[in-house]
């Protein structure tokens with residue numbers, strides 16, 4: 001496969017070359033006009049050094065050198081895996097505006113590689129104006145991210161130094177920040193109702209008759225947490241959202257606030273393809289923070305495969321008047337997997353983890369597993385089962401079928417409903433149970 005140069009780096013390099021060339025032109029002219037003056041040399045050197053040291057290419061080069069001087073292992077030893085991913089996520093959030101603007105600048109630079117005539121024509125129909133508008137919308141998205149960053153730094157007691165020391169080893173995950181930001185549209189704005197509501201309707205339809213007081217709910221891969229939030233409002237004893245990605249976890253935390261603010265998010269601007277017009281590309285959604293997090297909802301920043309009910313029960317029993325009561329409040333379990341199973345590298349590991357939770361219940365307890373989601377496996381999946389194979393496997397592992405929607409429902413995921421490309425997934429919906 002042919003290697004393509006990174007467009008952002010190319011833009012940065014072009015900019016640096018332009019600046020340095022301008023300094024040389026200035027030096028040539030000054031030396032020509034004032035042949036006896038000693039000033040042009042130092043002035044040109046100063047501006048060349050300023051241009052180089054301010055370029056992000058130099059910053060990256062400096063980081064690489066620093067990394068080779070300070071052994072990475074010595075920095076890594078200082079932080080836990082979770083803490084490190086939290087710092088990396090915070091660094092990526094802090095880089096959003098810079099990365100998004102560089103990406104938008106690369107569109108500007110590509111446009112400038114056309115002939116003068118072509119540029120003039122495209123200018124007349126407002127293309128450069130669209131690029132400017134997108135810059136402004138990036139700035140508005142950055143306002144939310146700035147608040148999110150400050151609050152998360154505060155709440156997790158992270159210092160800028162700590163973030164920098166981790167960030168030195170890794171580059172920013174720009175596209176993941178964009179994805180998390182777009183999740184505010186899916187989970188927490190009316191624009192996402194069309195994607196989330198059918199999932200919630202099915203999940204709730206499977207919960208009739210489930211005793212709220214004696215049931216724990218676990219939502220693995222909870223993303224920005226809307227499904228877990230709605231389940232908490234159903235008054236279960238406790239609901240546990242388990243999210244592996246630090247970005248998703250931090251974005252989910254930011255949903256809750258004692259003093260809710262309203263933000264504007266432009267989710268569809270991060271792509272120039274498939275737009276009918278500028279208005280659609282830069283349209284926004286309103287995201288309003290919810291008040292306080294429901295008292296029975298806990299969001300865990302964790303790999304679901306490491307999540308244990310036993311640990312949870314110990315914590316719950318510590319808070320109970322009579323610790324023996326724990327067998328009542330955690331007698332039953334509901335596991336809700338939404339757009340989650342196909343994210344597995346090893347699907348069997350997920351199913352083993354869910355089955356293990358069911359087997360950790362006290363005798364006489366019941367586990368109900370509700371699933372809504374597609375089967376679009378990633379590129380590194382160890383096994384890619386069909387819907388039918390998955391159903392046979394569940395039976396083999398002791399799960400008894402309860403319900404299944406016969407025809408998968410076509411649903412979007414972060415889909416731009418005014419765009420020219422609208423992806424839809426066939427979403428399977430089923431539930432099954434396991435008795436202790």
Ligand SMILES: C[S@@+](CC[C@H](N)C(=O)[O-])C[C@H]1O[C@@H](n2cnc3c(N)ncnc32)[C@H](O)[C@@H]1O
Nearest residue numbers: 221222223242243244245248303304338339343
């Ligand atoms: C496709 S998203 C779905 C998010 C949410 N359930 C929804 O429907 O909007 C899958 C989520 O699972 C998370 N995830 C993947 N593997 C995980 C694991 N082993 N433990 C916990 N979360 C995981 C990802 O970070 C991502 O947020």
